[in-house]
Amino acid sequence: MWPDLISKAKEGGLDVVDTYVFWDQHEPVKGKYNFQGRQDLVRFVKEVQKAGLFMNLRIGPYISAEWNFGGLPVWLHLEPHVVFRTDNVPFKAQMETFVRKVVNMMKNESLFAWQGGPIIIAQIENEFGSWPLGTPEHAYAMWAAQMAVSTKTGVPWIMCLQFDAPDPIINTFNSYYADDFTPNGADKPKMWTENWTGWFQSYGKPTPFRPAEDISFAVLRFFQKNGSFQNYYMYHGGTNFGRTSGGPFITTSYDYDAPIDEYGLIRQPKWGHLKDMHQAIKLCEQAMARGGTTLHQWLGPDVEVYAYSNATEKCAAFISNSNSADAAATFNGVSYKLPGWSISVLPDCRNVAFNSAKISAQTSMMLMMPVQDFDVLEWEWYTEKIGIWSENVLKDTRFLEQISTAKDSTDYLWYITNLQVSQRESFLANGKDPVLKIDSMRDAVHIFINDELTVSAQGVWGSPSIEVVQPIKLHEGTNTISILSMTVGLQTGATGYDLTGTGIEGSVYVEGFDNGTLDISSQLWEHQVGIRGEKLHIYERGGSENVNWSSDATVLANKPLTWYKTFFDAPQGDDPVALDLGSMGKGQAWVNGQSIGRFWPAYNVTSDACANGCDYRGAFNSSKCVSNCGQPSQRWYHVPRSWLKPKDNLLVLFEEIGGDPLKTSVVVRVVEKVCGNVAEDYPPPLEKWSSALANVSFPEMSIECGKGQTISSINFASFGTPTGQCGSFARGLCHAPSSRLIMERRCLGLRKCTIVVATVMFGEDPCPDQEVKRLAVEAQCS
Numbered sequence: 001m002w003p004d005l006i007s008k009a010k011e012g013g014l015d016v017v018d019t020y021v022f023w024d025q026h027e028p029v030k031g032k033y034n035f036q037g038r039q040d041l042v043r044f045v046k047e048v049q050k051a052g053l054f055m056n057l058r059i060g061p062y063i064s065a066e067w068n069f070g071g072l073p074v075w076l077h078l079e080p081h082v083v084f085r086t087d088n089v090p091f092k093a094q095m096e097t098f099v100r101k102v103v104n105m106m107k108n109e110s111l112f113a114w115q116g117g118p119i120i121i122a123q124i125e126n127e128f129g130s131w132p133l134g135t136p137e138h139a140y141a142m143w144a145a146q147m148a149v150s151t152k153t154g155v156p157w158i159m160c161l162q163f164d165a166p167d168p169i170i171n172t173f174n175s176y177y178a179d180d181f182t183p184n185g186a187d188k189p190k191m192w193t194e195n196w197t198g199w200f201q202s203y204g205k206p207t208p209f210r211p212a213e214d215i216s217f218a219v220l221r222f223f224q225k226n227g228s229f230q231n232y233y234m235y236h237g238g239t240n241f242g243r244t245s246g247g248p249f250i251t252t253s254y255d256y257d258a259p260i261d262e263y264g265l266i267r268q269p270k271w272g273h274l275k276d277m278h279q280a281i282k283l284c285e286q287a288m289a290r291g292g293t294t295l296h297q298w299l300g301p302d303v304e305v306y307a308y309s310n311a312t313e314k315c316a317a318f319i320s321n322s323n324s325a326d327a328a329a330t331f332n333g334v335s336y337k338l339p340g341w342s343i344s345v346l347p348d349c350r351n352v353a354f355n356s357a358k359i360s361a362q363t364s365m366m367l368m369m370p371v372q373d374f375d376v377l378e379w380e381w382y383t384e385k386i387g388i389w390s391e392n393v394l395k396d397t398r399f400l401e402q403i404s405t406a407k408d409s410t411d412y413l414w415y416i417t418n419l420q421v422s423q424r425e426s427f428l429a430n431g432k433d434p435v436l437k438i439d440s441m442r443d444a445v446h447i448f449i450n451d452e453l454t455v456s457a458q459g460v461w462g463s464p465s466i467e468v469v470q471p472i473k474l475h476e477g478t479n480t481i482s483i484l485s486m487t488v489g490l491q492t493g494a495t496g497y498d499l500t501g502t503g504i505e506g507s508v509y510v511e512g513f514d515n516g517t518l519d520i521s522s523q524l525w526e527h528q529v530g531i532r533g534e535k536l537h538i539y540e541r542g543g544s545e546n547v548n549w550s551s552d553a554t555v556l557a558n559k560p561l562t563w564y565k566t567f568f569d570a571p572q573g574d575d576p577v578a579l580d581l582g583s584m585g586k587g588q589a590w591v592n593g594q595s596i597g598r599f600w601p602a603y604n605v606t607s608d609a610c611a612n613g614c615d616y617r618g619a620f621n622s623s624k625c626v627s628n629c630g631q632p633s634q635r636w637y638h639v640p641r642s643w644l645k646p647k648d649n650l651l652v653l654f655e656e657i658g659g660d661p662l663k664t665s666v667v668v669r670v671v672e673k674v675c676g677n678v679a680e681d682y683p684p685p686l687e688k689w690s691s692a693l694a695n696v697s698f699p700e701m702s703i704e705c706g707k708g709q710t711i712s713s714i715n716f717a718s719f720g721t722p723t724g725q726c727g728s729f730a731r732g733l734c735h736a737p738s739s740r741l742i743m744e745r746r747c748l749g750l751r752k753c754t755i756v757v758a759t760v761m762f763g764e765d766p767c768p769d770q771e772v773k774r775l776a777v778e779a780q781c782s
Contacts, residue, residue, distance in 0.1 A: 001264050001640065002044060005236050006051045008260055012271055013278025016054040016120070018193070018231045019044065023061040023098055024073040025244075033101070041102070045111050049118040056158075056193070056231065058123035059102050061095060062493075066200045066254065068246040069490040070497070074408040077498050084498040085128065087136035087143070096147050099124070103151040114154040121229075123158045123193070124148035127174060127493075130164040137495075138164075145169045160193050174233070176210075176620050179221040189228035195219065197232050197270070198257025199622040202249045202461035203488070203603040203633045206626035209257040211616035212273040213342070216356035217320075218620075219274075220343040223281060224306045224318035226292045232274075236260035239638045242595040243411065246492040248443045249461040251634045252597030262638055263576035263669045265366070265706075272361025279686035280354035283347035284308065284316030299329035303338065307349055315349035324617040337681075341617035353689045357616070358682045362703045363726040367672035368578060368636050371571040375662040380549035382533065384561035384654075386451045387416045387482040389532040400527050402485055402503030410530035411588075411598075413503055415483040417525045419510065419518075423476045427512050433471040434512030440465050440505040441485065444586075446560070446656060448482040449473060453560045456586075456657055458488070458603070465505065472510075481520075483508075486656075488598065531654075533563050539590035539652040557660040564653045564661045570644040573708065575668035577644065578636040579651075584659030590652045594643045601632035602657060636667065671706035671781045673715065675726035678757045679774035704752035705781035711750055712782040717743040719762045722776035729776045734767030743777055 009017060025039050035041055048055050062085060063071035076082055082090045103122075111117035125144050131137035141159075145166050148157045158170045163184060165171040171184040174194035183190055197215055199208035215232075222230055237256035245252060255262035259271040266272070281288075290310035295317075298304050302323035309315040321327045321338035329336050334350060342357035394400060402413045427434055436447065436454075442465050444458035455470040485504060491497045507521040537543030544565060556564075571577055579589060581599045589596040607629050614625035653661060683689070684697035705711055717740040721732030739762060747753035757775045759765050767773065 001642075002047045003051075005260060005264055006047055006053065008264075008266055008271075009235055010051050010053055012235075012259060012266070012275045013282070014053065014235065016056055016229075016231065017048045018056040018058060018233075020063040020065055020067075020071065021057065021059045021061060021102055022063065022067065022071050024067075024069060024071055026102075027073055027098060028075075030073075030075050030079075035105070042105060042109050042111070045106070045118060046109075049111070053118060054113075054120045055118045056121040056123065057102075057106070057119050058126065058193075059099055060123070060126050061098055062126055062128075064126050064493045066246050066250040066492055067240075068244050068492075069408070070246065070493045072498070074403065074490070078404060078407065085125075085137070085140060087139040092140070092143060092147075095144075099148065100151055103153055106153075112154050119153075119155060121156055121158055122148070122153050123160065124169075125159055125162065127161045128159070129161055142166060158191060158193065177218045177221065178227070178230075179218075179225045190222075190226055191229040192222055192227060193231050194233035195222075195230055197234060197259065198255075200256060201251040201253055201633065202247060203251060203458075203600050204249070204460050204605060205633065206605050206607045206609055207257075207628040208622050209614075209625050209627060210620055211614065211625060212270040212359060212361075213357045213616040214620045215270070216273055216277045217341055217343055219277060220281075220318055220345065220356055221320060221322075223288070224293075224320060224343065232259065234258040236264070238262055239597065241597050243408075243489070243598070245598065246489040247461050248464050248487065248489040248491060249459065250489055250492075252599065252637060253634050261366075263578070265576065265669060266364075268364040268674075269359045269361040273359050276360060276686050277345075277354055277356065280345040280347065283353055283686075283689065284345065286310070286312075287314040287316040290314075297331075299331060300327060303327050303329045305329075305331050309349075317346040317349045319344045319346065324615075347689075352683050353686060354683055358679070360678050360682055360685070360699060360701070362701075363675040363677070364671050364706075365673040365675070365726060367670050368580065368667040369670050370580065370665045370667050372568055372666040374566060374568070374664045374666075377566045377568060378551070379553070379556055379564055379566045379661055380551050381556055381559070381565075382538065382547050382549050382563040383559065384563060385532050386448050386561060387414055387480065388526060388528050390528065390535070392529070394527040394529075395524060396527065397522050397524055399504040399521070399525060401501040402487060403490065403501055405503070405527060406529045408487075408490060410534055411486045411488070412529075412531050412534070413485045414528035415485060415504060415525055416528065417481050417520060417523055419474065419479045419481060419520065421474050421476050421479060424514070425476075426514055427474070428476060432512065434474055434510050436468070436470050436472045436481070437509040437511065438468040438483075438504060439507055439509075440467060442466070442502045442505060443488040444486040446484040446486070448480075448484070450475070450480055451482070453657065464491075484656075531561075533654065537593075538563060538565075539595075539654075540593040541650055544650070544652070557662060558658040560656060560658050562655050564655065566651050566661070567648045568651055568666055569647050570641070570649060571666060571668050573668070574641065575670050575706075577639045577641055578667050578669060579639060580636055580665045580667050581653075581659075582632055582635040583663035584653065584661070585655055585657040587654040587656045587659075589637060589654075590650075591639050591643055592645070592650050596637050596639060599634070599637055599653075601635055602659075603633050605629050605631055605633055671709060673726070673778055673780055674703040674705060674711075675729070675776070675778045676701040676703050677722075677725070677729075677774065677776045679772050680757055680759070681772045682757070698756045698758040700754055701757050701775055701777065702752060702754040703747065703777060703779055705779075709751060709781040711747045711753065711779045713780040714740055714743045714747065714777065715780055716740075716776065716778040719757075719759075719775045720766045720773055721770060722774065724776075726778060729778055734770050734773065736762040736766040738763050739775070743779075747779060
């Protein structure tokens with residue numbers, strides 16, 4: 001996918017590609033490196049170079065990124081005396097070894113800018129923050145900076161949110177807005193390394209999205225105030241395949257509402273609107289690149305102008321309205337109307353080429369289209385052993401911490417003990433069940449009493465520890481308590497995060513016995529790492545022969561701890577592919593032995609925040625604009641086409657709590673509908689913009705279906721005063737009757753069509769009293 005993603009980034013107007021370097025992926029075992037396949041960092045950098053783009057190489061090696069353990073390898077955590085991200089000698093030694101290895105790889109391939117390569121910036125550490133002088137954290141930050149500089153990359157080093165970064169390190173900023181950020185030195189550029197295009201998705205939480213109007217407002221505000229370098233986090237987020245998602249509780253999808261979506265398709269209007277903005281900024285380049293702003297003037301309440309000019313009389317200006325209400329202003333003798341929370345770009349200090357609140361780019365409505373239902377396939381199933389399944393059992397009278405015990409080789413750790421019940425216990429006769437209490441554990445748990453699933457419980461992002469209080473059925477004699485503890489991605493960051501464990505953290509009690517509450521924490525517990533099917537690799541073709549599968553369809557669905565397998569054919573064409581696992585509960589999925597990641601459709605979003613709507617005006621935060629309330633946190637799971645064969649692809653699902661594989665399906669992601677909504681007072685197309693033509697050119701609307709599609713029908717078209725948005729347009733009081741016919745003549749049967757938005761295109765003026773008319777169109781793609 002790399003060349004296509006990089007190409008779309010370039011087409012979208014980007015100059016620089018930014019990537020982390022994932023230590024845990026490149027050195028999964030101490031001293032054994034992996035720079036092959038998906039981990040081929042050199043190849044990725046060369047793909048960026050081949051496209052003619054630059055690169056910011058964020059080596060870290062701590063990266064955060066909602067990635068498992070913040071990108072640091074678990075073997076490092078298990079090394080004697082190692083403490084992460086502090087003045088710790090063994091940690092610093094391993095970190096320096098890895099950083100120097102990466103730097104030397106880049107040098108050996110001539111990939112730094114002074115060697116003719118694309119890498120113009122490198123980053124050490126990430127979002128560590130400033131610490132008081134004399135603390136081990138401050139000493140570590142200073143050491144990291146000095147160590148990075150000593151590698152002699154020949155390009156500037158940056159540190160994010162490191163306000164006390166020593167020279168020559170450049171401190172940079174990460175946030176939704178960075179216009180008021182000041183770097184650590186008057187001679188250093190103002191750099192914004194993470195402009196968050198949305199926010200990450202976590203289980204149980206609604207899906208955040210950030211309007212294109214607000215992102216473009218933030219970018220222009222940054223460059224208006226002498227910004228030099230701005231990076232989108234994310235421009236493409238992609239998928240946390242395998243067990244790479246961290247948090248904990250970050251979903252397999254890392255779509256992030258990015259301009260290029262998880263599947264590699266452009267997200268409209270965000271991608272197109274930002275592309276237009278990039279073009280507008282570059283029209284100002286000759287004036288901006290010669291130095292800082294030469295003019296700052298208030299034009300009214302919350303309305304201000306910043307202008308750049310140079311000795312050759314090149315001039316560019318940015319007029320901003322930071323109020324939510326519309327405003328009017330006069331600059332250089334010209335009157336301007338500014339929508340609320342918007343910025344206009346004037347490449348010649350006179351004519352508007354772009355306004356952040358006026359979106360000319362189309363909106364694309366995407367469809368996850370089923371192409372193969374799995375109820376017609378032949379499924380087989382295998383029941384996982386509850387509790388002890390091998391001789392490799394650890395016994396102790398305390399609860400073993402999960403990370404140090406399982407070493408992140410699996411999500412799963414069993415805690416098993418027996419409980420004796422006398423025939424004289426009162427609850428056997430009165431029916432009042434005893435209560436099992438676990439006062440603290442992380443992240444999620446399934447509790448089996450005598451091999452029956454009794455309860456499942458889980459935390460949530462930001463609060464992973466949970467208390468479990470559950471009535472349980474016990475019988476006379478020996479009862480087995482089997483607790484399956486699960487990680488949902490290791491913690492991503494925070495001070496001392498490597499010292500935070502997982503699994504059972506507190507004590508375990510049973511209430512309701514005649515002689516009082518039993519504390520069973522210190523009795524003998526057996527610990528079994530992982531599950532049998534995972535150990536036997538039954539998700540692979542060869543490994544699946546290691547167990548006896550059943551094909552009895554009458555007992556196929558809704559069974560806990562069950563493996564399912566089937567074979568399916570790849571969909572025709574080249575549309576992105578996904579699995580619809582909405583009918584499953586919680587578990588993991590593999591296709592042809594490749595881990596698609598964790599699935600958890602049973603963890604529904606309970607928030608009602610979606611009802612609040614979303615107004616782009618005003619400061620954005622991660623909970624301001626959300627969707628997907630009342631739905632699974634994630635329903636569809638990306639399967640890269642490069643992992644598929646034309647026929648007989650092996651699909652294996654491990655279901656923990658009970659789901660129905662017969663209701664799953666293969667889907668492809670396609671453009672279903674496209675919409676445009678452009679008014680007569682919008683600027684003309686950027687590719688046609690010039691100072692001389694700015695006031696005589698008309699705006700245009702273009703709509704385009706996906707690859708291999710054409711416009712099959714015009715569902716709505718109105719020139720006049722239409723209302724609503726894509727999917728819910730309605731005619732206003734003013735409407736040109738010829739609107740639909742004109743759009744049909746222009747567009748039907750084509751993949752893309754363009755129309756000038758002007759009254760002259762629609763015959764007689766439908767409403768002469770209306771100063772500005774707009775054209776709204778919705779078209780079907782097929």
